[in-house]
Amino acid sequence: MRRILQFILWPLAAYAERVLLLYANTQALCTAAKVQFLNGSHAFGAQAANGTRTVTTKDVFKLALFLASASRGAADTVYDTTGELAGTGNYTQGGVTLTNATAPTNDGTTAHWTPSASASWTNLTSSGAFDAAVLYNDSATAKNEVSVHTFSSQSITAADFTLTMPTNNGTTGLIRIA
Amino acid sequence: MALTKIIKLKRNGWPEDEPMTEIEESRLEYSEHVIDNDDEHTVAREWRLEGKIVKRGAHVTLKKNVVAAAMAAMFS
Numbered sequence: 194m195r196r197i198l199q200f201i202l203w204p205l206a207a208y209a210e211r212v213l214l215l216y217a218n219t220q221a222l223c224t225a226a227k228v229q230f231l232n233g234s235h236a237f238g239a240q241a242a243n244g245t246r247t248v249t250t251k252d253v254f255k256l257a258l259f260l261a262s263a264s265r266g267a268a269d270t271v272y273d274t275t276g277e278l279a280g281t282g283n284y285t286q287g288g289v290t291l292t293n294a295t296a297p298t299n300d301g302t303t304a305h306w307t308p309s310a311s312a313s314w315t316n317l318t319s320s321g322a323f324d325a326a327v328l329y330n331d332s333a334t335a336k337n338e339v340s341v342h343t344f345s346s347q348s349i350t351a352a353d354f355t356l357t358m359p360t361n362n363g364t365t366g367l368i369r370i371a
Numbered sequence: 372m373a374l375t376k377i378i379k380l381k382r383n384g385w386p387e388d389e390p391m392t393e394i395e396e397s398r399l400e401y402s403e404h405v406i407d408n409d410d411e412h413t414v415a416r417e418w419r420l421e422g423k424i425v426k427r428g429a430h431v432t433l434k435k436n437v438v439a440a441a442m443a444a445m446f447s
Contacts, residue, residue: 220436220437221437222437222438222439227439230439303438340436340437341437342433342436342437343410344410344411344413344431344433345406345411345413345431347413347415347429347431348427349427349428349429350424350425350426350427351425351426351427352416352426352427352428352429353428353430354428354429354430354431355429355430355431356431356433357430357431357432357433358433359432359433359434359435359436365434365435365436366436367433367436367437368436368437368439369436369437369438369439370438370439370440370441371438371439371440371441
């Protein structure tokens with residue numbers, strides 16, 4: 194009887210935890226990153242010379258996968274391994290480097306930037322179900338986190354996982370400032 | 372006969388002393404799961420042997436993403 198009750202109550206407790214947002218990833222542009230945008234901390238593209246400074250080298254941005262049980266969101270400031278997939282089954286903690294061949298631009302009054310290729314993991318066996326990817330600036334000493342992107346929970350077993358980027362425009366681009 | 376490559380699995384209850392390398396595809400139950408909504412288009416492919424997942428891959432295409440609203444204050 195006790196085992197039956199455990200069997201019934203465990204999923205309910207897990208669901209309640211998710212509803213109460215004790216463990217959930219939330220899609221967001223990190224608040225700290227917004228401040229860093231104003232401070233010129235992230236170079237998504239290079240720019241022409243201006244009177245004050247010239248950014249000739251783009252920063253390197255990476256994407257890491259996080260377990261559905263993690264709590265990544267707008268309050269994050271820097272990338273860390275808390276809640277990230279374990280470094281097993283062909284996953285390396287820190288994630289993959291994003292291809293960045295397309296400079297930020299604007300579509301009407303909305304500025305936008307999107308990595309120019311998919312992020313993929315080959316022959317992956319994930320250490321658990323994951324539902325979020327964290328974008329962070331790998332060139333920054335502190336590994337400043339930029340954003341959290343969520344999707345349906347996935348568990349991968351001995352196969353490839355590919356995350357294809359949205360269309361790079363003012364409506365769907367990965368990062369947009371409207 | 373088509374073979375599906377499978378690595379040795381310690382998960383999903385597969386016995387550790389029975390490493391799998393390749394298996395006849397006909398022995399596997401294949402299914403495809405599609406999620407399509409405003410946020411993503413996802414296709415997950417799954418192969419099961421006797422009900423246990425032995426291989427599962429997914430392709431997630433993100434559709435709509437994060438946006439920051441920029442505001443400029445007006446002097447008054």
